[in-house]
Amino acid sequence: MHEMSICESILSVIExxxxxQEFSRVRRVRLEIGPLAGVELQALRxxxxxxxxxxxxxxxxxxxIDxxxxxxxMPCARSVEVRQRYDACPRCGSHQVQITGGEExxxxxxxxx
Ligand SMILES: [Zn+2]
Structure with a gap:
């Protein structure tokens, strides 16, 4: 399960x-995860x-944090939010869009x- 190795690297960052920083106890960890990171959240937890x-x-x-x-x-020359990888631009319908975030x-x- 690849979530296991993800958690191992998270733990090594924490350690x-x-x-x-000399702290001895972690109460809460906040992760930012993009939908394209390919992580199964239930398995991750x-x-x-x-x-x-x-x-x-x-x-x-x-x-x-999702x-x-x-x-x-490109036609709009601005950043837009899409729902999945090969979606068209929600503003102009163009497919000349390049994914810039969502793999965090x-x-x-x-x-x-
Ligand atoms: Zn557009």
């Missing part, structure tokens, strides 16, 4: 920050609980003690 067991993030609440899929429309998978912030 590195814990060492640098499950993996997070498993991976953080006996770590400083054990029992931490996992909050997921990111929009954004694209740059990152820690936004965390609440620590």
């Amino acid at each position: 590195r920050q814990a060492a640098a 499950f993996s997070f609980d498993v991976v953080t067991r006996d770590s400083i993030a054990e029992g931490a609440a996992l909050e997921i 990111m929009p899929i954004t694209a740059w429309c 998978l990152r820690i936004k912030d965390m609440e620590v003690d």
Whole structure:
């Protein structure tokens, strides 16, 4: 399950920050995840609980912030929001759009003690 390895890297980021900033307990982790990141949220939550067991993030609440899929429309020369990868521009209907966001998978912030 690839969510497991995602959570392992999240935990190693947390542990590195814990060492640098000298906190000993993580209460809450907020993740920004785009729809194109290819992450199964239910599997991610499950993996997070498993991976953080006996770590400083054990029992931490996992909050997921859904990111929009954004694209740059060439005819409109502006950024627009689309619903999936090969959607046309919602403003002008053009297919000359390039995905610019929606693949995020990152820690936004965390609440620590
Ligand atoms: Zn457009």
